[in-house]
Amino acid sequence: MACCHYFAPSDGGDTAFSVDASAITFGPGVLSEAGDHAAALGMRRVALMTDKSLAALPHVAIVRDSLIAAGLDVVLYDEVQVEPTDESFLAAARFAVEGDFDGYVSVGGGSVIDTCKAANLYATYPADFLTYVNAPIGGGQPVPGPLKPHIACPTTCGTGSECTGIAIFDLLAMRAKTGIVSRRLRPAQGLVDPTCTETLPKNVVAASAFDVLSHALESYTALPHSKRAAAKRPSLRPHSQGANPWSDLGCREALRLLGRNMVPAVVETDGQAARHQLMWAATLAGIAFGNAGCHAPHGMSYSVSGLVRDFQPAGYPAGAPIVPHGMSVIVNAPSVFRYTAPACADRHLEAASMLGADLRGAGEADAGEVLANQIIAMMKATGVPNGIGGVGYGEADIEALTDGAFPQRRLFDNAPRNISKDDLAGLYRSALSYW
Ligand SMILES: NC(=O)c1ccc[n+]([C@@H]2O[C@H](COP(=O)([O-])OP(=O)(O)OC[C@H]3O[C@@H](n4cnc5c(N)ncnc54)[C@H](O)[C@@H]3O)[C@@H](O)[C@H]2O)c1
Numbered sequence: 022m023a024c025c026h027y028f029a030p031s032d033g034g035d036t037a038f039s040v041d042a043s044a045i046t047f048g049p050g051v052l053s054e055a056g057d058h059a060a061a062l063g064m065r066r067v068a069l070m071t072d073k074s075l076a077a078l079p080h081v082a083i084v085r086d087s088l089i090a091a092g093l094d095v096v097l098y099d100e101v102q103v104e105p106t107d108e109s110f111l112a113a114a115r116f117a118v119e120g121d122f123d124g125y126v127s128v129g130g131g132s133v134i135d136t137c138k139a140a141n142l143y144a145t146y147p148a149d150f151l152t153y154v155n156a157p158i159g160g161g162q163p164v165p166g167p168l169k170p171h172i173a174c175p176t177t178c179g180t181g182s183e184c185t186g187i188a189i190f191d192l193l194a195m196r197a198k199t200g201i202v203s204r205r206l207r208p209a210q211g212l213v214d215p216t217c218t219e220t221l222p223k224n225v226v227a228a229s230a231f232d233v234l235s236h237a238l239e240s241y242t243a244l245p246h247s248k249r250a251a252a253k254r255p256s257l258r259p260h261s262q263g264a265n266p267w268s269d270l271g272c273r274e275a276l277r278l279l280g281r282n283m284v285p286a287v288v289e290t291d292g293q294a295a296r297h298q299l300m301w302a303a304t305l306a307g308i309a310f311g312n313a314g315c316h317a318p319h320g321m322s323y324s325v326s327g328l329v330r331d332f333q334p335a336g337y338p339a340g341a342p343i344v345p346h347g348m349s350v351i352v353n354a355p356s357v358f359r360y361t362a363p364a365c366a367d368r369h370l371e372a373a374s375m376l377g378a379d380l381r382g383a384g385e386a387d388a389g390e391v392l393a394n395q396i397i398a399m400m401k402a403t404g405v406p407n408g409i410g411g412v413g414y415g416e417a418d419i420e421a422l423t424d425g426a427f428p429q430r431r432l433f434d435n436a437p438r439n440i441s442k443d444d445l446a447g448l449y450r451s452a453l454s455y456w
Pocket residue numbers: 072074075078103104105129130131132133135176177179180181182185186187188189190217218219220221222225228229232336337338346347
């Protein structure tokens with residue numbers, strides 16, 4: 022059950038894995054530590070980034086007061102777009118260039134933290150926008166050197182962006198999500214205060230917790246690092262290096278926490294303690310996928326969110342249609358895990374059990390079904406849309422969804438089973454509805 026054989030050596034495969042540790046401070050009240058950490062990192066003039074809704078909540082004021090009390094010069098930027106785009110990244114970068122900052126502090130969900138990473142990057146090493154964007158969509162150029170220090174304060178129990186070197190955005194011209202990936206984007210410090218989750222709308226708790234659940238499941242079932250072709254030079258080993266013993270630790274605990282706390286955190290009016298536990302799960306899964314990488318549910322999500330027509334969920338800013346990231350991921354997950362189970366059935370069964378599934382009578386041949394059914398039960402219990410049909414897609418959209426997602430090789434190549442273009446279309450078809 023412990024799956025040691027999963028990391029068995031293979032011809033030409035990597036024989037080692039790297040651990041990129043994140044500097045994290047976790048606990049109620051840590052937002053008020055921001056000023057001291059910022060001063061210790063040498064910041065004097067700070068860009069404080071957030072979005073418009075969060076700017077009106079106490080979390081941003083606590084961080085701002087702490088920075089000012091530490092004697093820092095603070096300029097607020099509250100124009101971050103929820104589910105950012107290349108245009109909104111560039112707007113934040115312009116603010117960063119004009120402000121001539123020596124440090125960055127982000128207070129918000131993944132949209133805010135990712136925007137802050139991008140603003141820091143383009144203000145520190147100006148370049149054409151596509152230069153650092155993942156190939157083949159962008160140039161995939163390495164970030165030339167260290168960035169200015171960035172303290173990330175997550176306010177959703179979701180992305181784990183405070184632990185990762187990833188910044189995700191919607192490339193408007195292609196109507197597809199993609200990202201910038203570099204160890205240099207990883208924030209210098211994460212300040213994770215679980216009490217931030219108390220002000221989250223229910224739908225945002227559900228979407229962000231399903232993002233965590235998929236980070237943990239995808240990292241746990243990713244291609245093992247020992248089956249990925251070894252990098253030409255050790256320093257080029259990707260941080261999406263595949264499943265490894267370090268990422269397994271965070272995935273297992275995150276899945277156990279999600280199994281016990283996810284439904285109460287969303288549905289119970291008194292679910293604050295459960296929300297706090299989800300924040301810890303989000304951090305653990307962030308550490309895990311920041312070292313292992315996600316695979317197909319995330320790869321497929323990029324066109325599910327990029328091609329949105331008119332879906333407007335409660336709890337998110339009104340006006341513009343969006344499929345929130347966690348929803349765009351989880352609607353694909355049951356379909357994907359039914360497909361990937363034969364590659365590592367024991368891991369799929371173990372994951373289902375950690376999420377709370379009853380494994381009595383189940384064998385390896387049932388692994389995909391058992392895990393898919395457990396995810397579906399959690400989707401139903403938390404009111405999440407029923408597959409990609411639930412966010413507005415039908416059979417006629419399968420071709421466009423497939424064409425939009427297939428270039429995400431970084432993610433599909435990290436899946437434990439090969440995924441051809443026809444396979445991908447089949448995965449979308451099986452994700453149209455689940456109940
Ligand atoms: N960089 C990474 O490693 C990574 C990983 C996963 C996802 N992402 C990206 O992160 C983005 C999604 O981030 P998210 O799910 O954290 O949500 P989000 O940042 O998009 O925020 C969702 C909504 O919740 C509100 N909100 C946030 N915190 C709140 C709080 N404490 N109280 C009340 N309202 C609050 C926001 O104002 C917004 O309206 C997507 O763009 C996704 O692609 C990045």
